[in-house]
Amino acid sequence: MKKTHVALFLLLAALCSLPLFLPRFYTYIAAIVLLTALLATSLNLAIGYGGIYQFHHAVFYGIGAYGTALMLTRTPMPAALGLLVGPLVSALLSLVMGVICIRLSKLYFGMLQISLGSLVWATVYRWYSFTGGDDGIHGIPLPDRIATPDGAYYYTLAVTALCFFAMHRIVGSPFGKTLQGIRDNPVRSSAIGVHVKAHQLVALVIAGLFGGVAGSLFVVVNNSVFPDMMFWTFSLEVLIMCLLGGMYTFFGPLAGASILVLLRVFVSVYTQYWSLLLGAILTLVIIFLPDGVLGYAVRRFRPGEGRRA
Amino acid sequence: MLRVESVVKSFGGFKAVNGANLEVGAGEIVAVIGPNGAGKTTLFHLITGHLSPDSGRILFKDREIAGLPPHVLCRMGITRSFQVVNIFQRLTVFENVQIAVLSRERKTFRIFSAVQGMAAEEVHSILRNVGLYEQRDVESDLLSHGDQKVLEIAVALGGKPELLILDEPTAGMAPEETERCIRLIRKLSDEFGLTILFCEHDMGLVFEIAKRIMVMVRGGTVVQGSREEVRRNREVQDAYLGETGEC
Amino acid sequence: MGWLANLVSTGTLSQVLVGLSRTTILFIVSSGLTLILGVLRIPNVAHGSLYMLGAFSAYTVISLLGGGLSGFLAALVIAPMIVAAFGFVLERGFFSYLYDREHLMLLLLTFSFALIIGDLVKIVWGSEYRSVTVPEFFQGSAEIFGLPIPYYNLFLLLIGPFIAVFLWLVINRTKMGKIARAAAVDAEMVSAVGINVGWVFAFTFVLGCFLAGLGGALIAPMVNISLGMDHSLIMEAFLIVIMGGLGNIWGALLGSLIFGLTQSLGILIWPQFGIVFPYLAVVVVLFFRPKGLLSSTW
Secondary structure (H helix, E strand, C coil): CHHHHHHHHHHHHHHHHHHHHCCHHHHHHHHHHHHHHHHHHHHHHHHHHCCCCCCCCHHHHHHHHHHHHHHHHHCCCCHHHHHHHHHHHHHHHHHHHHHHHCCCCHHHHHHHHHHHHHHHHHHHHHCHHHHCHHHCECCCCCCHHHHCHHHHHHHHHHHHHHHHHHHHHHHCCHHHHHHHHHHHCHHHHHHCCCCHHHHHHHHHHHHHHHHHHHHHHHHHHHCCECHHHHCHHHHHHHHHHHHHHCCCCCCHHHHHHHHHHHHHHHHHHHCCCHHHHHHHHHHHHHHHCCCHHHHHHHHHHCHHHCCCC | CEEEEEEEEEECCEEEEEEEEEEECCCCEEEEECCCCCCHHHHHHHHCCCCCCCEEEEEECCEECCCCCHHHHHHHCEEEECCCCCCCCCCEHHHHHHHHHHHHCCCCCCCCCCCCCCCHHHHHHHHHHHCCHHHCCCEHHHCCHHHHHHHHHHHHHHCCCCEEEEECCCCCCCHHHHHHHHHHHHHHHHCCCCEEEEECCCHHHHHHHCCEEEEEECCEEEEEEEHHHHHHCHHHHHHHHHHHCCC | CHHHHHHHCHHHHHHHHHHHHHHHHHHHHHHHHHHHHHHHCCCCCCHHHHHHHHHHHHHHHHHHHCCCHHHHHHHHHHHHHHHHHHHHHHHHHCHHHCCCCCHHHHHHHHHHHHHHHHHHHHHHHCCCCECCCCCHHHCCEEEECCEEEEHHHHHHHHHHHHHHHHHHHHHHHCHHHHHHHHHHHCHHHHHHCCCCHHHHHHHHHHHHHHHHHHHHHHHCCCCCECCCHHHHHHHHHHHHHHHHCCCCHHHHHHHHHHHHHHHHHHHHHCHHHCCHHHHHHHHHHHHHCCCCCCCCCC
16 A cells, blocks of 8 residues: 555656646646546446446536536625535535436436436526526636636646545445445345445435536636536546546546546547547447456456455 | 244235245244245245235234335344345455444444444454354455355344344355355354244255244245154145155 | 417417427437337447438438439438448447447447547538438428428428338337347347347347438438537437337337427427427426336336
8 A cells, every 4th residue: 555655645746746847738738637537536436336327427517617607707705615616516416316316226317317417408508698508608707826727727636636535535434335335236235234225325415526526626727617518428428537447446537537638638639530539449448448447457467456446 | 033924925916925924933043945936035035125015914023024125124133145145246255244244333324434444353253253264355256156155144144133034045055065054053043142044945954953944835834843843744745845855 | 478379379380290290300210229229228329420320321312313302212211221231330340249248338339439420420521511402392381270381391290100100010010020029028038049139139220220310311401411410319319218118119209209399389488498398308207207108128
């Protein structure tokens, strides 16, 4: 374990120093990578650790972002409150949607969530007067210290690191272990006294909360929000990040998100056929690396650990 | 301790359990036997809350429990093992039992403590009792079939049950493993005072350790009584023992 | 109460009829999706892309053969066949090896194909939108309830039931169809009886793709054929299938009707949020019948 701590510390140090020698654009990209990694990891709480078919996670990302954006643009409330309210709203939405959907299991859960999520998207898309409709909201005012690219980056880094730490604790807690037990064997879990649905609901709310945090970070980094943030195809993209990196490892989604965001940015310079490349990569990963990049690495280089999460 | 009265359960038109009766006294070892398809596993599912009976009563310590979900029954003191191995495949032996213990201690919602090593003492004690202590860090997927079945029992023990229900505990086991299992069941009853209800196809095992035996045929109870009573019962001989040639 | 007046006017009826003609296309596409879902257990996210491929292919066929009636009818046959052939390659080349994977994996695999097909269309046809004019035969409108209904919409309204009956015949009266139905319920049993389940799956998938392509070809004269038509359609098709019951063709029909009608009426009642009504309808249906309105094959 000590080696991992050192590695993480070095990584954190490296990330802190990035803005010192990277041009503005790349600092922006780095911030996007961080918050997307947070988003993917939050999804993985539900799907990798909980075994819940969370097919429309982007809704919580979008609502977190819109919540923050609306608070910042339409109310005189201080920014700190706005940044807090966004994630709280998405956690609340996660609770409501969770209560509705949790009666069903597996694929049906996913389908119902897609339906509810689409309803939310359609409403946001059309409510021009309130949410800006398909234009979204732009030019969101932020406090000076985090309005600059460097400021936004450091803020994102701090919040992301904090959230990762929190999520890691959660995964390694009794709740986390119980959740994994439910994932592997809900019947068995129930037979040892675990209220399966209650635990799954808590997992969903936590996933929604951190997804909402990622959304609020997007507001800080990008100064705008738009309905596509909660469109179904983006939910699938986030799922791909988890799959690509490895759904049963903690840092898998981080790896997947980093690869995907960076690839998209750099590939788009050379070609407009990014979707083709993504599709091809995904196909290869599904066929040859179903455990994801990190999952494969763990199995190859640390066979003793097996598939333990 | 446990009383099942005239319980009926149908699936579609098919009556899987048709008027079954069962009595288990505190501290006893009771076996349910019957030909394949007699409804033994269904009866167990009804007792442990995985299914709800259409009619009839199930009483645990004089409380009506029919239809209560499994996690509630576990808290009341009834745990079980399953016929087909039903463990947490991705977790280690230690972690499998640990969750059961943590669940009993109502610690499963704790988000901020580290689970590593929690309840180690109790888990180790259970593992030593069942003989799996050496393999506590092995991923349960990788155990032999016999060891997995023993792990099933260990997980059920994590809930500190009063009534332990075992569904074909030695199915698929080699002879030495079966011997080991028999000794374990005896130990659980003698040393720990557990009440044990199990069903089996291995007649030798049944007649060796069960104090009382209930015979099920076609979903109904034919007889429940001591070993001698069951052996002498004409109906049982016709329907069941006669076929296998065991007596 | 302007919306109420709106609702009961003859304008409503014409809107309803137009909505119903859109229903036909929704039905054709979602019946293909539900077939694939029911028999192969694959949530085919690429279905929308196949529909788009059908539309673009129809455009090319019509451009090559001229815009007359014969060209159009030829497109209605050739475009779906192109898509079906494509589907055949996908099924034999990829899916057939991966049926034992979890649903999630298959879903993501189809999503990757959706991405690939989307860009393939961009490569072959470019990013600008195309349009196909309605062939002369269908131009103009008929007077129904005192209001003009375009002939093409009437055409769609009429062939809808035809396609439904045709599908019913294929599923229930042909040998292949009956085997497919059996496979939907229990694929293992079917193969245990000695039938090559692989060909059943291939047949079903190809039929589903054909239907997607047909839907695309049929909508070609009515809309701008553009990139992005796959995204909006796949969402609607999935919701219809979920609403109707997974694997149930009549469910797809019922779902399409509900979807099309709530959309048309929704736009009448509350123009700004018209498109929200179908989504609301889906949520309401699923709340009371979580597995869909009609029985599913799962």
